[in-house]
Structure formats: structure tokens, C-alpha cells
Amino acid sequence: MPENKTFPSPKVQATDIVSEIPVIDFSQFTKGDASARDEVSKSMVDAFRKYGFVYLINHSIPEYSISQAFRMSKLFFDLPLSSKTQAPHPPGFQIHRGYSHPGLEKVTDLSLGLHPKITKSLARKVPDLKESFEIGADANSEQPNVWLPPNLMPGFRGSMTGFYWTLAEFSKEILRALALGIGLGDENYLQKFYTGEHNQLRLLHYPEVEAKVLEQRKAVRIATHCDWSAFTLLFQDDCGGLEIESPTEPGKFIEVEPIKNACLVNIGDLMARWSNDILRSTPHRVGLPPLQDRYISTKQMRITRARYSIPYFVTTTPDSVIECLPPCVDEKNPAKYEPITQREYNLMRASMNYN
Numbered sequence: 001m002p003e004n005k006t007f008p009s010p011k012v013q014a015t016d017i018v019s020e021i022p023v024i025d026f027s028q029f030t031k032g033d034a035s036a037r038d039e040v041s042k043s044m045v046d047a048f049r050k051y052g053f054v055y056l057i058n059h060s061i062p063e064y065s066i067s068q069a070f071r072m073s074k075l076f077f078d079l080p081l082s083s084k085t086q087a088p089h090p091p092g093f094q095i096h097r098g099y100s101h102p103g104l105e106k107v108t109d110l111s112l113g114l115h116p117k118i119t120k121s122l123a124r125k126v127p128d129l130k131e132s133f134e135i136g137a138d139a140n141s142e143q144p145n146v147w148l149p150p151n152l153m154p155g156f157r158g159s160m161t162g163f164y165w166t167l168a169e170f171s172k173e174i175l176r177a178l179a180l181g182i183g184l185g186d187e188n189y190l191q192k193f194y195t196g197e198h199n200q201l202r203l204l205h206y207p208e209v210e211a212k213v214l215e216q217r218k219a220v221r222i223a224t225h226c227d228w229s230a231f232t233l234l235f236q237d238d239c240g241g242l243e244i245e246s247p248t249e250p251g252k253f254i255e256v257e258p259i260k261n262a263c264l265v266n267i268g269d270l271m272a273r274w275s276n277d278i279l280r281s282t283p284h285r286v287g288l289p290p291l292q293d294r295y296i297s298t299k300q301m302r303i304t305r306a307r308y309s310i311p312y313f314v315t316t317t318p319d320s321v322i323e324c325l326p327p328c329v330d331e332k333n334p335a336k337y338e339p340i341t342q343r344e345y346n347l348m349r350a351s352m353n354y355n
Contacts, residue, residue: 019256024055030173046181048279049280051282052267052279056263061166070308076148077131084133085101087148093347135201142318143200167312171199184325204310210301210303220286221241230267231265234263234309237308239308240255240257240307245282266284268315324336
């Protein structure tokens with residue numbers, strides 16, 4: 001693979017947000033000529049090398065599809081607990097579908113390392129203050145979906161299934177851009193490892209909480225972790241709170257401000273492994289969002305805003321063998337990882353999040 005260097009940035013849409021993370025006009029890839037496509041793909045890979053993240057604007061996902069997904073997500077989480085638990089996350093970690101109530105899942109990324117005196121059990125004692133609903137392809141029999149009874153929320157299943165496949169189609173364009181930017185020669189090289197049926201759509205809700213609960217580390221929204229998919233498509237509301245580790249100052253985190261209708265894409269551990277760590281899987285977390293004052297009884301308290309986000313985890317078929325891609329290995333940079341199937345890797349990582 002070529003040496004790490006800075007490529008010229010494609011045209012960036014004007015925005016009020018000044019972000020350290022690159023913002024790329026993806027329409028230059030989907031609608032541009034060969035030169036524009038090459039420029040965008042190299043700029044994306046350059047961003048993934050340095051930050052592990054990139055904003056894509058002017059992408060092909062319709063604005064109304066994103067708005068509808070957030071609307072349906074809020075309607076779901078507004079349901080009473082007795083309704084949401086009629087689509088429960090199955091026991092254990094092998095099937096990751098359905099509704100997880102606050103505290104059920106604990107994102108504990110042991111791959112990042114823990115203090116010698118902190119065990120996995122102790123790490124789990126600081127709960128995640130979030131609830132989620134996981135959705136996959138109905139054809140994926142290894143990860144069967146768990147849906148609400150239709151009468152509880154008419155249209156929910158059809159709407160979210162449609163959004164799932166909209167994102168699956170968009171993911172193919174990301175795969176083409178990655179293949180070109182990495183230097184695989186054939187832009188369809190990575191397509192053979194994907195069917196779209198093994199991705200995961202996640203609806204996330206972070207309820208309002210008193211700020212001092214998070215400040216005193218009695219709970220977290222999501223602790224520092226890396227995604228373990230190939231890459232993630234992320235849509236945020238306007239609340240804020242997402243932070244990523246600085247590429248130049250380990251241990252320091254920088255804010256990732258929401259940009260309306262932008263798709264934030266980040267590399268996961270599977271793709272980092274596949275690329276021999278040339279593409280960066282960056283530790284990230286959800287911390288305190290902007291605070292708003294609320295009066296409760298006669299005492300003024302700082303209460304965080306509720307936050308909604310929708311990540312879409314893109315991964316290969318379970319039997320795909322993940323071994324370092326040819327442009328990412330040479331005499332000076334030998335393969336760091338042994339080959340592993342996606343199924344083996346996925347089970348290993350999922351076991352860290354659920355008892």
C-alpha cells in the first residue's frame with residue numbers, strides 16, 4: 001500500500017460546524033467521473049488512517065428516510081416498558097436482536113485493556129445508561145429478528161426493515177470507495193464478502209439523567225470502546241456527546257459535533273484487522289451532552305438532554321476468512337494477525353458485552 005500521505009480534499013459543503021474530522025462530499029464519488037471517484041476514495045482512506053472517522057455529506061440516503069427512522073425510534077422508546085419487553089433481547093450474547101433495557105448490555109472493550117486491578121466483573125458494575133433495539137435481515141436465520149406484536153406499533157417493522165436495506169445499498173458504495181482507496185485495483189473486490197444480510201441496525205436512546213451521576217462515574221452513557229464490525233454508519237440527533245480519541249494525543253478525546261443529515265462513518269476492529277491496522281479503529285465514547293437546567297421540586301438540578309442515535313454496523317458473511325489484504329502487507333509490514341472467520345471473531349467480541 002502507498003505510504004501514508006495527505007490527499008487533496010474533495011469539495012466540502014458549507015456548514016456551521018467546524019470539525020477536526022474531515023467532511024467529504026460523497027456525491028463526487030457516486031456521480032463524479034473517474035478522477036473525482038479516485039480523489040474521494042483516497043481522501044476517505046486518508047481520513048480513516050488518521051482519525052478512523054469521516055463525515056459524508058450529499059450522500060444517497062434520502063433525508064426523509066433518516067427523519068422517519070428517528071421518528072419511529074422515538075415512538076418505540078416512548079412505549080411503556082411492558083410493551084418494549086414484548087420484543088426482548090434473547091438471553092446471553094450469541095443472538096443480538098430485540099430490545100435491551102437500560103443496564104442489560106455493558107460495553108466493556110477488554111481489547112483496549114483494563115487497569116490490572118479492574119476485572120471484567122468490576123467493569124460491569126458501572127452500568128451503561130442506555131436502551132437499544134437491534135434489527136437485522138429477516139433472512140438471517142443465525143440471528144433471527146425479535147419484533148413487537150404488530151398491534152403495539154403498526155408500521156414499525158416495515159419502516160425499519162426498509163431503512164435497513166437502504167443502508168445496506170449505501171454500504172456497497174462505501175465498500176467500492178474503500179477498495180479503490182486501499183489500492184485493491186478492483187472496486188468490487190470487497191463486495192464478494194458481503195450480502196447485506198449480516199449487518200445490524202441499532203436504535204439507541206440515552207434517557208435524561210442528572211449530570212452528577214455521570215460526573216461521579218456512578219454510570220456512563222457508553223464507555224470507551226471500539227466497534228467490532230468492518231465499519232459503522234452513524235446518524236446522530238442534535239444533542240451531542242460523542243467523543244473520539246485524539247489521533248495525536250492518546251487519552252485525550254475530541255468532540256464529534258452532529259452535522260444534520262450527514263452520515264458519520266467509522267472503521268471497526270474487523271476492518272482494522274483486515275487492513276493490518278492501516279485503517280484506524282478509533283476508541284470512542286458517549287459522554288455528557290450539553291446540559292439544560294431543570295427545576296425538580298424546589299431544587300435546581302443539571303439534567304442531561306435525552307439523546308437518540310442510529311448506528312448501522314456493516315460486516316461480512318460469517319464464513320468469510322479475514323486475513324490481511326494484499327496491499328496492506330509487505331516485507332516491512334508483515335501481517336499482524338492470524339486469519340479468522342467473521343463468525344469466530346463476532347462471537348469472541350459479543351461475549352464481552354453480555355453476561
